[in-house]
Amino acid sequence: xxxxLTDLKPSLLWKHFDEIRKYPHCSKNEKPLGDYVLQxxxxxxxxxxxxxxxxxxxxxxxxxxxxxxxIVVLQGHLDMVCEKNSDVEHDFTKDPIEVQIEGEWVxxxxxxxxxxxxxxxxxxxxxxxxxSVEHGxxxxxxxxxxxxxxxxxxxxxxxxxxxxxxxxxxxxxxxAFTISCAGGADSEITLPIQRTSSADGTALKIVHKGFRGxxxxxxxxxxxxxxxxxxxxxxYDADVNFHLISLEGGSKHNAIPREAFALVMVKQGDxxxxxxxxxxxxxxxxxxxxxxxxxxxxxxxxxxEKTQNPMEEASTQAFLNLLVALPHGxxxxxxxxxxxxxxxxNLAIVKTKDKEATAYTSTRSSILSALEATRKKIEAIGAMSxxxxxxFEGYPAxxxxxxxxxxxxxxxxxxxMTGKEAEIMAIHAGLECGIIGDKYPGMDMISFGPELxxxxxxxxxxxxxxxxxxxDFVVTxxxxxx
Numbered sequence: 081x082x083x084x085l086t087d088l089k090p091s092l093l094w095k096h097f098d099e100i101r102k103y104p105h106c107s108k109n110e111k112p113l114g115d116y117v118l119q120x121x122x123x124x125x126x127x128x129x130x131x132x133x134x135x136x137x138x139x140x141x142x143x144x145x146x147x148x149x150x151i152v153v154l155q156g157h158l159d160m161v162c163e164k165n166s167d168v169e170h171d172f173t174k175d176p177i178e179v180q181i182e183g184e185w186v187x188x189x190x191x192x193x194x195x196x197x198x199x200x201x202x203x204x205x206x207x208x209x210x211x212s213v214e215h216g217x218x219x220x221x222x223x224x225x226x227x228x229x230x231x232x233x234x235x236x237x238x239x240x241x242x243x244x245x246x247x248x249x250x251x252x253x254x255x256a257f258t259i260s261c262a263g264g265a266d267s268e269i270t271l272p273i274q275r276t277s278s279a280d281g282t283a284l285k286i287v288h289k290g291f292r293g294x295x296x297x298x299x300x301x302x303x304x305x306x307x308x309x310x311x312x313x314x315x316y317d318a319d320v321n322f323h324l325i326s327l328e329g330g331s332k333h334n335a336i337p338r339e340a341f342a343l344v345m346v347k348q349g350d351x352x353x354x355x356x357x358x359x360x361x362x363x364x365x366x367x368x369x370x371x372x373x374x375x376x377x378x379x380x381x382x383x384x385e386k387t388q389n390p391m392e393e394a395s396t397q398a399f400l401n402l403l404v405a406l407p408h409g410x411x412x413x414x415x416x417x418x419x420x421x422x423x424x425x426n427l428a429i430v431k432t433k434d435k436e437a438t439a440y441t442s443t444r445s446s447i448l449s450a451l452e453a454t455r456k457k458i459e460a461i462g463a464m465s466x467x468x469x470x471x472f473e474g475y476p477a478x479x480x481x482x483x484x485x486x487x488x489x490x491x492x493x494x495x496x497m498t499g500k501e502a503e504i505m506a507i508h509a510g511l512e513c514g515i516i517g518d519k520y521p522g523m524d525m526i527s528f529g530p531e532l533x534x535x536x537x538x539x540x541x542x543x544x545x546x547x548x549x550x551x552d553f554v555v556t557x558x559x560x561x562x
Contacts, residue, residue, distance in 0.1 A: 084181050088544055090551045092210055096202035101177040101194060106162040107228045110134055113158050117222055120205050133235040134224040140208055142216045149216025149562045151243030156200030156250055157226035161332055161536040164191040166339055187541035195542040196535040200249030203554060215558040219243050223512060227334060230475045233512040236519055245486055246525040248513050252532035254546040257490060260506035261514055263451060264444040265474025266333050267458050271402060271437045271467035273395040279323045281347040287379040293338035293537040296426035297444055297509025301410050305373045307340040308430050312403035314361045320354040322346040323390030324399060330429035333442040335536040345390040355380050388434060399437050402465040406439060411454055421508035423450045444508055446477050478514035480506060486524040493560050
């Protein structure tokens, strides 16, 4: 069956991306895609290894005459963030990503596209197969579980790769070279809750949806609404007695929550009053976020059965106190790099169980002490609400090296190709370069990519023309590094 991607250029890159979208590869389920990558290596006669974590390295010999050139590592990650709109039927464990072309962009139908980092993986595989590309010895490094905490990179062995020049193909802005990234770490607050069987009334389901979401690093400064926290705010502000049954929202630590859902129990005589207060509060939210959240929605409906006994009043209040008080968004801007977010926090996931509720946060900073200070703030807020906290191991920041020989060479290549200067940037997101540089001292690294918008959300899309230009730049850079 013909694909909408068939006629796109470069054909070999898009052919591999078209195959990648057919394989399940959510974080921690990358093996099917890893198997495909190894099949490509085998049919091209290249040596390959896969470690116990699922990381893969493929070694491709240099083109004739360039055997003594330095080894170059092309690096990307196999996993994708699997997000979909609530009204879309899609099983990420077996269904291929349904792609479509909208003008100059490739996007998916109601799900994440997986261009992050499927385009990077497809680029490396295309280099592997394209015999017209001139290059020195190559190591194609494909890591696992990047999106949930850079976990594959954490497990790389000391001898898994040999090269000291690394091209990370996992950035989303054309014409920009990333030379630094934030570190990050996650935390989980657990709040004990008490339920009661004596409360009666009407059960209401409250749905907050239509928010843009996005990447909790590169999009956090845009001021997009957090569906969880704004729903908690509506309930916190309501001057009506009710009992919370559950509040759920978010699914990924590195995605700004787009949807949140609450069940509440309210006395029959207070139903209309609660609805009106929630709707009035939502009008305020619409006004506050009118520039960035044009499609957010609030829906309230009566449900016939409650799934659990409602929480006692004290537990309801403690839970809402916690969600309203937790920080979300930019905490500090860099005082050294104009426009760069230094420290932020994402209230990412909330779940309610029978006897406890959990709130999962993801903190980022380019300064370790600022990151830890923010986590202490979260810990203190959790303690004041009566909860306990677990802090998870973080990942290091990647410090910039403006004297990098690789950077100098790539800047020249870009200027020669385009007539323009490349943008040199640091990003407020985690990149595997931080961990790889820590594991392999002396690694000279740059991260770059084509134009990609709204990663980690169903609005993810990649610009077709930029992919072709990205490919040409990769090929030209490999030749320049001979």
